[in-house]
Amino acid sequence: MIDWNDIRYFLAVLRSGTTLGASRALGVSQSTVARRIAVLEEGLGLELFDKRQSGYGLTEAGAELLETAEAMETAAGAFITKAAARKRGLSGTVRLTTNDLFANEFLMRAMRGFRASFPEILLEVITSDRRLDLASGEADIALRASTPPTQPDLVGRRIAKDSWGVYCSRAYSLKNGMPTSIAELASHPAIGIYSEVFEGPVTAWARAHFPASAIVLRPNSVSALYAAIRNGYGIGLMSDVVGAGDPEMVRCFDPRIEHDYEIWLLTHERLRNVPRIRAVLDYLGGYFASGLHMKRSPENEFAATAP
Template sequence: MAASIDFDDLRFLLAVAESGSTLAAARRLGVSQSTVARRIAALEASLGRQLFDKRRDGYRLTADGESLRPEAEAVETAMRAFALAADGLSRAVGGTVRFTTNEVMAGLFVPELVSRLKARHPGIGLEVDVTPVLRDLGAGEADIALRAAPPPQQAGLVGVRLAEDHWSLYCARTYAERHGAPSNVEELSRHCLIGLVPDGRHDVAVAWAERHFPPGNVVVRQNSIPSAFASIASGIGVGFYSDILALGRDDIVLCFRPDIPPSAEVWLLTHERLRHAPRIRAVMEETKALVAGRIRANGQ
């Protein structure tokens, strides 16, 4: 019986189990709803077991289905690991690299990274996933991640810490021309200030601002880092900005650096299964050189 199983059917089993319907599973897998239903029926026929109860509100795993689900997940994980390992065997410096980073770093580094790759490694194509979510490199959600975050804890990740992400107080050049730029904490009382809402990642800067920003001077508090940075650049007032992300910008002015520890660290990461693939090494090296060069050029 087991010899007749099409292991690709397990993808359909897991998609329906996770989404609760053949329609949602079809959208996830990029196939028709009838294809999903047919593959589930074929798997049930191969096993001689009913895997789902088909209810009015969707599909629910039967007891047999629940007992087999962990094994199906193990097969999917093993197949993904096999694909990643095979992918890493490629010796040609070419192919697609899936690169993930956040919105602000994408704007700062990706355009020049693409230019460098085009000049030095024209066979490499970059797919950039811009998201605040820390993609799971072990699960194959991306090949390389450039992220401002604590040291990675996930098993199997390899890479390098590129810099500490210190935050300082900045304002737009246009704001400084109109109002001057504060050079110490006492002068903040004469300026419009941009606050941040605690988000669990930049709370050191948020806590400092709560202690030292006069409440009556705070014109806005924001829970979006890109939005807060955009507010500073637009000339609304003075606020915290990442020293790394301020590199090379001539439209904003450093006011002063409070005595606070770094907000995060900038990490460049990949998975150990991919680290020796030529295209991965090439993108990692170009990214390291780009970020290091920016830091040296600006005296950070």
């Protein structure tokens, strides 16, 4: 019988590339890691790693088993989380604020499995383009794009870099092709950005590079901008955090917009250790850390820079 702990060693070696790195991550000796990998390979009758002096690389057999090993890890984590939640008796309401686009396009996907783990927690999602004040209690948690927070009473984690790309819909690209550089933008209808609402580096790039004659629509919200691109109205700029998770969106090229905006998951200092707040923070943090929000269909893969 295979020991689940040996799967942990397998994943740790894979992620670090060496038994030494895995030993540090797991808090055990390097010889223990090497021994457990040997036991796992012997039990399976398969060689999982190509063991070189420079590090461990997956064999074909190891690569084939990787997805199942990660599924086991996820299931084990969910089991432990659910048991811990029941033990602590987690219950109550958590108010999470974000904008419409984040709420509709990936927060709902992120929270699919939350109720199974925390059935007694009611999540209230407050969508607003205005940044609700966590200090005054307008919301418990905020999921927002911003510069790194400077308020001393806010705590949280950066979950992604808010990079942007030039996008079109899959249907648009099949019918009209797509631009692959700034020089080709003039030959495609462009969706601009209503600058009175979104003044900043992204808006400035659109104003500088989308020819005025090519602009066919200028929405005043990010959700309307996304809907216009997704429905094939033309090409436009969109956050990769949203676009890279939607198989109907095609990333045309990287506009290389320099800015310091990031996606942050925040709460107030006084709430950080409240069990129900901590549960939501940890659940969402784990979801974004896993990269699931960036997964696309195989024929439209986009590798974003992880935080």
